[in-house]
Amino acid sequence: MSSTVGVLGAGIMGRGIAQVFAAAGHAVVLCDVDQATAERGHATIRAGLERAARKGGGPGLDLLERIEPAGEVSAFTGAGLVIEAVPEDLDLKHRMLTDVAAVTGRDTVLASNTSALPITAIAAGVPGPERVIGLHFFNPVHRMDLVEMVCGLQTAPATETLARELCESAGKVVVRVSDRPGFVTSRVNVLIGNEAFHMLSEGVAGAEEIDTALKHGLNHPMGPFELIDLVGLDTRLSVLRGLHESLGDRFRPDPLLVSLVQAGRLGRKTGHGVYRYDENGKRVPGSGDLR
Numbered sequence: 124m125s126s127t128v129g130v131l132g133a134g135i136m137g138r139g140i141a142q143v144f145a146a147a148g149h150a151v152v153l154c155d156v157d158q159a160t161a162e163r164g165h166a167t168i169r170a171g172l173e174r175a176a177r178k179g180g181g182p183g184l185d186l187l188e189r190i191e192p193a194g195e196v197s198a199f200t201g202a203g204l205v206i207e208a209v210p211e212d213l214d215l216k217h218r219m220l221t222d223v224a225a226v227t228g229r230d231t232v233l234a235s236n237t238s239a240l241p242i243t244a245i246a247a248g249v250p251g252p253e254r255v256i257g258l259h260f261f262n263p264v265h266r267m268d269l270v271e272m273v274c275g276l277q278t279a280p281a282t283e284t285l286a287r288e289l290c291e292s293a294g295k296v297v298v299r300v301s302d303r304p305g306f307v308t309s310r311v312n313v314l315i316g317n318e319a320f321h322m323l324s325e326g327v328a329g330a331e332e333i334d335t336a337l338k339h340g341l342n343h344p345m346g347p348f349e350l351i352d353l354v355g356l357d358t359r360l361s362v363l364r365g366l367h368e369s370l371g372d373r374f375r376p377d378p379l380l381v382s383l384v385q386a387g388r389l390g391r392k393t394g395h396g397v398y399r400y401d402e403n404g405k406r407v408p409g410s411g412d413l414r
């Protein structure tokens with residue numbers, strides 16, 4: 124089987140996934156809506172590696188040569204594994220994997236990095252649904268070891284084996300979970316984040332105080348608002364909406380989160396979410412002043 128890995132979507136997650144597979148020695152094709160967007164993704168990976176190298180860390184710049192930007196899914200022909208990391212939208216993901224299925228061999232594993240959408244529904248109607256699986260990576264991908272491997276009703280055991288082997292070859296710890304809404308991690312994580320917004324809206328404490336309390340009192344490595352700004356408020360809202368629909372009222376998105384997304388405050392990627400960030404991505408002191 125080919126060890127070439129295709130990544131569809133050169134956003135936050137796609138770039139991270141491309142980087143870790145390239146760092147593990149795989150050839151990677153990184154595809155987005157067009158060539159220019161894919162090349163911007165490649166340049167962003169380079170900038171991150173250069174930043175890490177200046178601080179004396181990171182895997183080095185050599186891996187960039189193994190990442191080929193592409194503007195068409197036809198570039199995935201010959202890949203052993205293709206992972207989609209396009210926005211959290213069932214129809215879009217289903218459409219994209221159907222397009223990828225048309226240009227890849229029947230033994231290519233087709234994976235979705237969805238945070239919470241059902242793999243069985245994404246796979247339904249994709250030619251060869253037995254090769255579709257969920258591979259849920261975590262942000263930032265180069266620092267977070269876990270991959271939740273989500274098996275849909277149609278996922279074949281051979282698909283599981285190949286997907287596990289490839290993820291482990293990139294140094295990941297793989298946990299197999301069933302195809303239930305939110306899997307394990309998203310289900311817990313979005314509840315914590317939503318509760319943090321409820322507390323902020325009720326005036327229990329300010330954003331910085333809530334973040335500090337969970338880091339220092341509950342040993343969370345990041346506060347819930349720091350994490351939401353990293354993940355993207357739009358992504359978090361999509362996940363909550365999906366879980367609200369499937370699991371009921373306890374996942375109803377907090378109105379403040381909805382308003383922030385409507386205002387375009389999507390987190391670090393737009394420079395403003397719960398907190399504000401300067402042009403170097405540094406948090407502006409005192410900017411967590413939402414009430």
Ligand SMILES: NC(=O)c1ccc[n+]([C@@H]2O[C@H](COP(=O)([O-])OP(=O)(O)OC[C@H]3O[C@@H](n4cnc5c(N)ncnc54)[C@H](O)[C@@H]3O)[C@@H](O)[C@H]2O)c1
Pocket residue numbers: 131132133134135136137154155156160208209210211212219236237238239259260261262353354355358
């Ligand atoms: N952000 C996180 O922390 C995180 C963590 C785990 C999983 N996820 C999941 O990963 C997926 C991607 O999230 P993200 O945060 O990287 O999103 P993002 O908005 O940063 O990136 C999405 C990318 O997909 C591209 N895209 C959109 N439509 C496309 C198309 N038709 N063809 C090719 N590319 C297309 C966009 O141009 C963009 O580059 C989502 O399903 C999300 O739920 C996100």
